[in-house]
Amino acid sequence: MSQASVHASQLGRVRTPSRTDRIIDSCAVVPILACLFATVAGPVYYFATAPLSHSLQSILETRWENRIFWPAVAAISIVLAVRHHARLGRLAWPPHMLCLLAYLAFAGMSVLWAFNPQLSFIRFVQQAMILTSIVLPAMLAVQSVDLMRGVFLCFALGAALNLFFVFNTPEAIVTLLNGNPGYFMGKNYLGEFAAVAFLLSVHEVLYSGFRRVLGIVLVVIAVVLLVFANSKTALALAFLVPCLAGLTLIISRLTRVSPAILLLCIPLGYFVLSTISGLSMNRISYMIYGDSTFTGRTLIWDFANYEIGRRPLLGWGYQSFWLVGADGPSITDAPGWIKTMPNAHNGYVDTMLEMGYVGLGLLLSFVIATLHAIRRLVDRNPGRAWLLLSLALYVIIYNFLESLWMRGFEFLWVLFVIVAAEAGRASRPLASVRVAHGPSGLSGGAARPR
Numbered sequence: 056m057s058q059a060s061v062h063a064s065q066l067g068r069v070r071t072p073s074r075t076d077r078i079i080d081s082c083a084v085v086p087i088l089a090c091l092f093a094t095v096a097g098p099v100y101y102f103a104t105a106p107l108s109h110s111l112q113s114i115l116e117t118r119w120e121n122r123i124f125w126p127a128v129a130a131i132s133i134v135l136a137v138r139h140h141a142r143l144g145r146l147a148w149p150p151h152m153l154c155l156l157a158y159l160a161f162a163g164m165s166v167l168w169a170f171n172p173q174l175s176f177i178r179f180v181q182q183a184m185i186l187t188s189i190v191l192p193a194m195l196a197v198q199s200v201d202l203m204r205g206v207f208l209c210f211a212l213g214a215a216l217n218l219f220f221v222f223n224t225p226e227a228i229v230t231l232l233n234g235n236p237g238y239f240m241g242k243n244y245l246g247e248f249a250a251v252a253f254l255l256s257v258h259e260v261l262y263s264g265f266r267r268v269l270g271i272v273l274v275v276i277a278v279v280l281l282v283f284a285n286s287k288t289a290l291a292l293a294f295l296v297p298c299l300a301g302l303t304l305i306i307s308r309l310t311r312v313s314p315a316i317l318l319l320c321i322p323l324g325y326f327v328l329s330t331i332s333g334l335s336m337n338r339i340s341y342m343i344y345g346d347s348t349f350t351g352r353t354l355i356w357d358f359a360n361y362e363i364g365r366r367p368l369l370g371w372g373y374q375s376f377w378l379v380g381a382d383g384p385s386i387t388d389a390p391g392w393i394k395t396m397p398n399a400h401n402g403y404v405d406t407m408l409e410m411g412y413v414g415l416g417l418l419l420s421f422v423i424a425t426l427h428a429i430r431r432l433v434d435r436n437p438g439r440a441w442l443l444l445s446l447a448l449y450v451i452i453y454n455f456l457e458s459l460w461m462r463g464f465e466f467l468w469v470l471f472v473i474v475a476a477e478a479g480r481a482s483r484p485l486a487s488v489r490v491a492h493g494p495s496g497l498s499g500g501a502a503r504p505r
């Protein structure tokens with residue numbers, strides 16, 4: 056047998072985790088803390104103290120805890136980068152992370168032509184700190200660290216707390232919102248959270264021992280939260296997305312075609328079908344919700360598309376269209392109740408609105424490159440590839456109904472960045488990956504599920 060064959064067989068063999076595998080890298084702790092703050096600590100504190108008379112985005116931008124937490128964590132990330140300068144020097148940034156940096160850089164550049172440069176700059180700095188707190192330490196973390204295990208534990212804690220809040224929410228609030236919000240500011244947030252918790256829990260069931268038991272318990276809790284939240288979109292995607300991700304990975308493995316290319320066939324197929332048959336988003340909305348406007352969203356999109364036509368190439372500036380003051384275009388130009396909207400309820404429309412077609416191109420480059428990066432895990436660790444692709448698809452699809460791309464403190468945006476970072480870590484050369492099975496704590500990034 057050749058030396059290459061021997062090496063390949065050793066990489067494919069499940070190795071019993073040693074003491075050195077069971078480590079918690081200080082770099083990995085930082086993005087997990089960011090996830091914990093975005094999904095649990097922050098929302099619980101907002102629930103207890105936030106005034107209900109203001110928009111959620113305005114609350115988050117002015118809260119003192121955000122002004123302390125994110126700068127502090129970003130500073131810690133920079134200190135860790137200096138401390139681990141040897142790792143940083145050897146680090147090769149994968150293409151999709153470079154696309155993310157280009158997307159962020161263009162957002163910062165758009166401050167120069169933003170409608171409200173000062174507010175746009177503040178929001179850009181906030182976003183830069185969030186990405187620094189996640190991307191930099193995550194990419195510096197050692198390969199044996201399991202970031203997604205840490206993310207699961209954050210959502211497990213949040214799910215348990217939400218279960219307590221759900222059973223103690225006054226019936227009047229449930230009736231008013233047509234669903235239970237848990238400790239979030241609305242029922243859709245709980246639906247989004249519960250769907251992600253469900254996906255993470257199903258992945259834990261693939262492992263053995265205590266991880267499987269905890270995964271099963273959280274699967275049940277997540278389903279209960281989905282039912283109580285009464286978020287039809289989140290409930291449907293929680294079961295649709297993992298099936299789509301699994302089918303995509305199976306076809307990718309058989310054909311050796313990138314998941315990104317396979318998934319691009321879906322919107323292209325829709326475009327061809329809608330052109331031939333006349334199938335529109337309004338008809339789809341009516342078939343799903345009995346409402347041809349996606350609960351009013353198409354009216355917002357019509358207005359947003361008109362404003363995009365006024366500045367098609369570069370947009371109005373990063374987060375410099377909605378909530379920029381009484382003289383802002385969303386107030387002076389929008390008709391009726393659309394004036395009160397905090398965003399366009401579509402991440403792709405908002406990206407075009409704020410950063411034009413150039414910004415949309417950079418965003419799509421980042422998203423497509425991230426899907427392609429997951430391809431490296433298809434053979435190496437199919438269970439992990441399925442989880443990352445499921446989570447990525449969930450955020451990608453949800454952005455057609457809500458604005459989440461690079462939107463301040465949205466926990467689904469934080470989650471997507473962590474997924475991208477984990478895909479970037481997986482894109483390192485195969486020889487540098489430790490193959491281990493299900494270590495405890497935050498370790499076992501390359502664990503092979505049973």
